[in-house]
Amino acid sequence: MAQAEFDNQAFRQALGSFTTGxxxxxxxxxxxxxxxxxxxxxxxxxxDPPLVLWSLAKTSLSVDAFNEAEHWNVHVLxxxxxxxxxxxxxxxxxxxxxxxxxxxxxxxxxxxxxSARFQCRNTVTHDGGDHLIFIxxxxxxxxQTLPPLVFQQGQYAMTARKPWEDxxxxxxxxxxxxxxxxxxxxxxxxxxxxxxxxxMRKILDEQALEDSHFFALSVMNxxxxxxxxxxxxxxxxxxHSLSEMDVDFLVRQDLIKKLDDDVYQLTSSxxxxxxxxxxxxxxxxxxxxEELGMGDVMALKLMLKRLINKTDPGLPDLWQEQDKK
Amino acid sequence: MAQAEFDNQAFRQALGSFTTGxxxxxxxxxxxxxxxxxxxxxxxxxxDPPLVLWSLAKTSLSVDAFNEAEHWNVHVLxxxxxxxxxxxxxxxxxxxxxxxxxxxxxxxxxxxxxSARFQCRNTVTHDGGDHLIFIxxxxxxxxQTLPPLVFQQGQYAMTARKPWEDxxxxxxxxxxxxxxxxxxxxxxxxxxxxxxxxxMRKILDEQALEDSHFFALSVMNxxxxxxxxxxxxxxxxxxHSLSEMDVDFLVRQDLIKKLDDDVYQLTSSxxxxxxxxxxxxxxxxxxxxEELGMGDVMALKLMLKRLINKTDPGLPDLWQEQDKK
Numbered sequence: 280m281a282q283a284e285f286d287n288q289a290f291r292q293a294l295g296s297f298t299t300g301x302x303x304x305x306x307x308x309x310x311x312x313x314x315x316x317x318x319x320x321x322x323x324x325x326x327d328p329p330l331v332l333w334s335l336a337k338t339s340l341s342v343d344a345f346n347e348a349e350h351w352n353v354h355v356l357x358x359x360x361x362x363x364x365x366x367x368x369x370x371x372x373x374x375x376x377x378x379x380x381x382x383x384x385x386x387x388x389x390x391x392x393x394s395a396r397f398q399c400r401n402t403v404t405h406d407g408g409d410h411l412i413f414i415x416x417x418x419x420x421x422x423q424t425l426p427p428l429v430f431q432q433g434q435y436a437m438t439a440r441k442p443w444e445d446x447x448x449x450x451x452x453x454x455x456x457x458x459x460x461x462x463x464x465x466x467x468x469x470x471x472x473x474x475x476x477x478x479m480r481k482i483l484d485e486q487a488l489e490d491s492h493f494f495a496l497s498v499m500n501x502x503x504x505x506x507x508x509x510x511x512x513x514x515x516x517x518x519h520s521l522s523e524m525d526v527d528f529l530v531r532q533d534l535i536k537k538l539d540d541d542v543y544q545l546t547s548s549x550x551x552x553x554x555x556x557x558x559x560x561x562x563x564x565x566x567x568x569e570e571l572g573m574g575d576v577m578a579l580k581l582m583l584k585r586l587i588n589k590t591d592p593g594l595p596d597l598w599q600e601q602d603k604k
Numbered sequence: 605m606a607q608a609e610f611d612n613q614a615f616r617q618a619l620g621s622f623t624t625g626x627x628x629x630x631x632x633x634x635x636x637x638x639x640x641x642x643x644x645x646x647x648x649x650x651x652d653p654p655l656v657l658w659s660l661a662k663t664s665l666s667v668d669a670f671n672e673a674e675h676w677n678v679h680v681l682x683x684x685x686x687x688x689x690x691x692x693x694x695x696x697x698x699x700x701x702x703x704x705x706x707x708x709x710x711x712x713x714x715x716x717x718x719s720a721r722f723q724c725r726n727t728v729t730h731d732g733g734d735h736l737i738f739i740x741x742x743x744x745x746x747x748q749t750l751p752p753l754v755f756q757q758g759q760y761a762m763t764a765r766k767p768w769e770d771x772x773x774x775x776x777x778x779x780x781x782x783x784x785x786x787x788x789x790x791x792x793x794x795x796x797x798x799x800x801x802x803x804m805r806k807i808l809d810e811q812a813l814e815d816s817h818f819f820a821l822s823v824m825n826x827x828x829x830x831x832x833x834x835x836x837x838x839x840x841x842x843x844h845s846l847s848e849m850d851v852d853f854l855v856r857q858d859l860i861k862k863l864d865d866d867v868y869q870l871t872s873s874x875x876x877x878x879x880x881x882x883x884x885x886x887x888x889x890x891x892x893x894e895e896l897g898m899g900d901v902m903a904l905k906l907m908l909k910r911l912i913n914k915t916d917p918g919l920p921d922l923w924q925e926q927d928k929k
Contacts, residue, residue, distance in 0.1 A: 285654065287651055287652070289745075289747070290651065290654055290742070290745060291651070292747060293680075293720040293722070293745045293746070293747040294648040294656075294720070296625065296680045296719040296720035296747055296752050297624070297625040297627070297646060297647070297648070297680045297720065297752070298623060298624060298625040298752055298754045298763060299622070299623060299624060299625070299647070300621065300622035300623040300624070302622070320647050320648065320649070321622060321647075322622070322624070322645050322646075322647050322659075323619040323622070323645065324645070324659050324732040324733060324735050324737060325659075325732050325733025325734045325735045326612055326615065326616065326733075326734060327612070327733065327734050328733045328734075329610065329615055329733075330732055330733045330735075331619075332657075332732070332737070334647075334649050334650075355618075355621045355622045361766075394621040395618040395619070395621035395622070397618070405730050405737075405739075407649040407650050407655055407657070407739065408649060408650025408651075408652065408653045408654075408655045409650045409651060409652050409653075410649050410650045410655075412649060412657070412730075412737075414730075414732065417615070420614075420615060420618045421618070422614070422617060422618040422621055427621050427622070427623055427756065429623045429754070429756075429763055431752065431754075431763050431765065432765070434765045434766065435765070435766040436763040436764060436765045436766055437763065437764050437766060438623060438754055438756050438761040438762065438763050438764075438903075439761060439762050439763075439764060439903040439904075439906055439907045440756065440757070440759045440760070440761045441686075441759065441760040441761055441762060441906060460923075461909075461922075461923065462905065463882070463885055463886070463889065464800075464885075464888075464889040464892065464901065464904070464905060465800050465801075465804070465885040465888065465889065466822075466885075467905055467908040467909060467912065468793065468796050468797045468800060468908060469797050469800075469801070469842075470908075470912050471793050471797070471908050471911050471912055471915070472793045472794050472796070472797035472798075473797075473841050473842040473843070474841060474911075474912060474915040474916065474917065475789075475790050475793060475794075475915060476790075476794070476843065477841045477843075477915075477917055478915065478917075479790070480843065490843055497791075516798050516799060516802045517794075517798040518798070518801065518802075518805065518815055557788070560788055560789075560790040560791075561788070563789075563790065563915075564788065564789040564790065567789065567911060567914060567915070570914045571907070571910055571911065571914065575907060575910070576789065576907075578763075578764040578903060578907060579764075579789070579904070579907040579908070579911070580787065580789060580792055581764055581766060582764045582896070582900060582901075582903060582904040582907070583792040583793060583795075583796050583904070584786075584792060585896055585900070586796050586799075586892060586896065586904070587792065587795050587796055587799060589892060589895045589896065590796070590799040590800060590802075590803065590888075590892070591799065592799065592802055592803075597786075598785075598786065
């Protein structure tokens with residue numbers, strides 16, 4: 280491609296292939312106003328002396344103020360700060376109004392709850408075409424174990440970390456002629472589901488509950504008064520359903536009771552049993568967060584929600600407010 | 605923290621909170637040797653003129669060669685190039701020996717199969733403490749739709765992109781008193797599983813196959829000769845099992861056959877049915893890749909494999925080579 284044909288849009292897009300974190304850079308303008316903006320052009324430069332850099336468009340309204348500032352702070356944003364990132368990426372007034380700033384070593388605003396922060400002395404700037412490159416000496420820094428916000432191809436993202444060794448489920452390499460392998464998404468999701476359910480089953484077995492009973496009690500924990508038909512509408516996609524016999528069993532176990540009009544409801548011990556199931560499910564999840572990392576589990580959940588939205592066969596909304604019955 | 609206490613290890617770790625892509629930078633040394641190294645200090649600087657930067661330790665063996673090079677190329681690595689990243693991060697000789705280099709606009713080596721590439725003229729360097737900052741003018745670039753490799757906290761990672769709007773499954777905000785909400789990992793995995801199985805079920809219903817039959821045929825597609833007991837060892841954790849009645853049904857349907865010694869095997873039409881199921885599962889996966897993006901589905905699979913490894917109750921290895929029977 281000759282330079283004459285240089286396509287700015289395509290160039291931006293190609294640059295977007297390089298994933299970055301998201302930072303907010305802050306300083307105090309000469310008139311005392313706090314200033315701040317979102318930047319993903321941050322990077323580390325040197326360990327000794329500790330130097331970092333970022334760059335700012337020369338057309339930015341804040342360029343003079345940053346240039347004159349003696350100090351600026353870099354905030355590596357966490358997953359929870361996406362709204363903050365949007366606020367500081369816009370030109371709105373008073374971006375700091377809802378933030379409880381902390382005290383730093385300089386007059387540059389210090390924002391809480393970040394993945395990491397670098398308090399810097401503004402040491403030198405270099406010309407960088409339509410941008411100015413700021414280099415700062417890190418005077419102080421801190422870090423919290425909050426999963427960082429990520430930016431890629433113009434979108435926010437989360438990361439799922441790869442273990443050092445590639446993850447393999449089988450001790451054997453997949454036989455080449457076998458097209459059913461451990462990399463099939465449906466297999467991975469099914470096995471994940473059944474392995475988690477397997478851990479739940481210890482509790483369920485104690486109460487002689489089958490999967491379908493467990494699913495039914497969970498639905499009735501949310502949608503509190505349901506006819507058998509309505510209940511089964513929620514269960515249908517799982518391939519499970521409750522028969523009259525199942526209902527009789529759950530009534531005999533004092534887990535559900537029949538109200539006047541063919542409507543069923545959890546009894547107080549049914550409520551208790553369901554809460555016990557939720558507590559167990561949460562304990563399993565906590566354990567996984569411990570082992571896989573919070574950011575990774577968040578990324579997993581995000582992907583599952585997107586998958587669910589894409590494969591939803593039109594399920595009734597489990598959390599929809601009920602008509603009074 | 606006073607500067608005297610500046611902890612290099614902690615500083616490195618805090619810098620690692622800022623997520624980056626991974627690049628390989630290449631050039632040709634004055635003696636004609638191709639040189640290259642892995643760097644995550646890359647960033648964009650300017651659109652007009654198109655400038656990018658990266659920095660290199662002054663102690664690097666290649667620093668003089670890069671300094672003298674008229675051109676260097678930046679390769680934004682894809683997920684598939686993790687090994688390449690390791691190779692170029694080490695000091696090994698002949699890093700280029702297995703690479704089919706492509707022709708670029710300069711003498712700098714051009715590596716194929718990257719997410720993006722920037723062919724640059726070495727314009728200026730700036731001092732950056734123990735590093736040298738290289739700024740280059742982008743003369744040419746290209747991009748492929750390959751999910752980029754990501755680096756965070758000293759580990760490789762993959763990204764799961766966040767949609768612009770947060771993903772919510774329910775039209776209602778979760779009732780605060782209801783602790784069973786759509787954010788529970790077990791619920792998300794279960795619903796994902798059942799929604800995918802729901803799509804499979806159209807095919808299964810045509811063949812009057814229940815979930816347990818489907819699971820059994822899938823196992824027998826991989827482990828080809830199994831007794832009923834062995835088969836059920838593989839199914840046990842799903843809560844499903846095959847009864848003698850189920851086996852009789854599958855034999856009557858000509859999907860499996862009994863060999864001499866109580867061992868069962870797929871018939872050719874059983875084989876065909878199972879391959880049909882796999883094809884359907886792969887079609888569903890292809891559709892999801894189309895809708896969610898290849899990189900995101902890869903990240904999802906990676907997380908599921910890690911979850912499976914952490915929750916494995918000690919399942920028999922489905923892909924283990926069988927003893928001859």
